[in-house]
Amino acid sequence: MTGLDGAAAERLLEARLSPRRREHARRVAAEAARLAQRFGAPREKAELAGLLHDYCRELTDAETLAAAARHGIPVGPVEARRPRQILHGPVAAAELLELGLSPDVAAAVRLHTVGAAGMTVLEKCVYLADFIEPGRAFAGLDEVRALAATSLDAAVAAAVRLSLLEVIGRGRGVVPAALALYNESHAGQ
Numbered sequence: 674m675t676g677l678d679g680a681a682a683e684r685l686l687e688a689r690l691s692p693r694r695r696e697h698a699r700r701v702a703a704e705a706a707r708l709a710q711r712f713g714a715p716r717e718k719a720e721l722a723g724l725l726h727d728y729c730r731e732l733t734d735a736e737t738l739a740a741a742a743r744h745g746i747p748v749g750p751v752e753a754r755r756p757r758q759i760l761h762g763p764v765a766a767a768e769l770l771e772l773g774l775s776p777d778v779a780a781a782v783r784l785h786t787v788g789a790a791g792m793t794v795l796e797k798c799v800y801l802a803d804f805i806e807p808g809r810a811f812a813g814l815d816e817v818r819a820l821a822a823t824s825l826d827a828a829v830a831a832a833v834r835l836s837l838l839e840v841i842g843r844g845r846g847v848v849p850a851a852l853a854l855y856n857e858s859h860a861g862q
């Protein structure tokens with residue numbers, strides 16, 4: 674295992690992602706690095722996970738499902754309806770692990786879309802960075818950004834709540850890991 678550095682990550686992205694999405698990835702990397710510094714996660718790992726988090730975001734649904742099968746990634750009923758949107762993180766994590774990405778960084782890539790209960794600080798920083806990066810604009814985001822200035826857990830709680838409201842508002846299914854994160858982050862409320 675040689676590991677993956679920023680330059681190798683950039684080359685991987687160039688082969689897989691549109692320029693617009695590469696810009697998003699760079700903004701997530703910068704935001705993840707800021708959050709990591711603020712909340713005590715390894716800065717370079719956060720930056721690398723941010724850069725690579727959407728590595729598989731532009732695969733087709735069929736390619737995503739094929740990769741999931743190849744890597745033994747479980748496909749539940751909700752994932753089966755929206756494979757690209759929900760499984761691009763787990764598929765990217767599996768592919769990048771094979772390329773030598775360290776397991777903790779790969780885990781942050783895996784969990785960036787849906788989250789999970791029991792996330793590490795690094796994983797939370799990447800999840801939140803994808804949510805609040807400066808290119809995003811939607812109702813409620815300013816509150817999450819404000820919380821992210823002082824409390825990682827409060828910001829993640831607000832982010833998962835907004836995510837679930839959006840998903841449910843559209844009448845879509847919720848994956849169990851997202852509900853687990855919601856319940857954990859709203860424990861006692």
Ligand SMILES: [Fe+2]
Nearest residue numbers: 726727730786
């Ligand atoms: Fe993503």
Ligand SMILES: [Fe+2]
Nearest residue numbers: 697726727803
């Ligand atoms: Fe993203």
